[in-house]
Amino acid sequence: MAPATNTPRDYLELKKQRQIVFYPAGDTNFTLYEDDGISAKYQKGEYAQTRITSQLADNNLTIKLERTQGEYEGFDPEKVTELDIRTKKAPVAIEVKVGNDEVQLTEVNSIEEFEKQANCFYFDQHYLTNPYLKEFNPKLEQSFLRMKISQTDVVQTDLTVNITGVDDTPVAVNKIPAVNDTVAIPVELKQDETQTTDTAISVLWEPVLRSESYQLKIDHLLYTNIKKPQFTLNSLKPDTLHEFQVRVVTEKGVSAWSPKVNFKTKIQVEKEK
Incomplete structure (x- = not known):
């Protein structure tokens, strides 16, 4: 994902960050692809890829972002990483390792604090994949654990996150009540x-x-x-x-x-x- 921007120039300023949204479900994998977004040099192998895996067992979630492979003109390996994870409850524990180094995350109490800091997490109960949707329907809000890890060289280091207390229980939408024999059946169809x-x-x-x-x-x-x-x-x-x-x-x-x-x-x- 990436924050909404109005011009390609605005988007170029986001090259130092990556944002990945997770809906935990068993074992999953994905390859994040990127190139310069302008030329056809990707046809000559000028692109970068990052393999991402996740495993959810009971309420324990493990996410791994492997080292990024490849490069292209304008590629910047120094990136801030944001992980947004759908969960109905706040986590019990979070462990983060960048390469072999453990990183301590600080809990913040507002989205404003989260946006200003790094190496922090926030349990966001009003999360929208696109914030512009709020004006159309506030019921689209979900509960997400949001984590931000400070800038690292993604070519030189991988990233592993272990979270205890993930609740991936689905939320029923437009759930129909049970049949009630006392409710009158419509007539004269x-x-x-x-x-x-x-x-x-x-x-x-x-x-x-x-x-x-x-x-x-x-x-x-x-x-x-x-x-x-x-x-x-x-x-x-x-x-x-x-x-x-x-x-x-x-x-x-x-x-x-x-x-x-x-x-x-x-x-x-x-x-x-």
């Missing part, structure tokens, strides 16, 4: 003939009181987060039959599915020449 065409089927049903949303099962495919008691399925073929069911989502749970109903698109009418 029918075709809206005024909106149905040879390539679209429009359906409607009676609204359910205090509904949060509706779901449709159409030809065994699930359509969710439907806010109104109506829906139009597009991009169909003329004179074809399709199976529909509907259920409602409420704070008490979801209803059972309504009975299956088949609706057909209209027959295509050829236009006169």
Whole structure:
């Protein structure tokens, strides 16, 4: 990753840093590639590569950045390294080795402190892979352990990190409540003939009181987060039959599915020449 920049010149000022984002999951590996970003000299072997591996066993995570191999014009081996690791909980312990030397990281309490210092870590509960996303949807924030290791020669030294206490438990998004038999099933699921065409089927049903949303099962495919008691399925073929069911989502749970109903698109009418 790299901070957002507005011009290529701005990006050149970031050559002394590297930022890697991890979503821990078993054994993983990746090769970080870089070249001058301008010429075709990479075709002659002028580029650099860094192999990165990670192993997550229970709640123990090991990350290794091997020595960078290769170079290109303008390559600067002296780099600050930032590791951003997705975890729901703050770590129990962190061990860092640059080459054979142990490095002590200091915990900081704000992103402002983290950005000003090196050899530090911060448990960021409002992490965004792209900070510009915040103005669109604050729910995209995640919990990340952020670590920054001071400038080192990445050609001469490798970097190993051991973290105890990583929690990679997935967070459910748009989790649907369990079926509740007391929730009324939507009724009167029918075709809206005024909106149905040879390539679209429009359906409607009676609204359910205090509904949060509706779901449709159409030809065994699930359509969710439907806010109104109506829906139009597009991009169909003329004179074809399709199976529909509907259920409602409420704070008490979801209803059972309504009975299956088949609706057909209209027959295509050829236009006169």
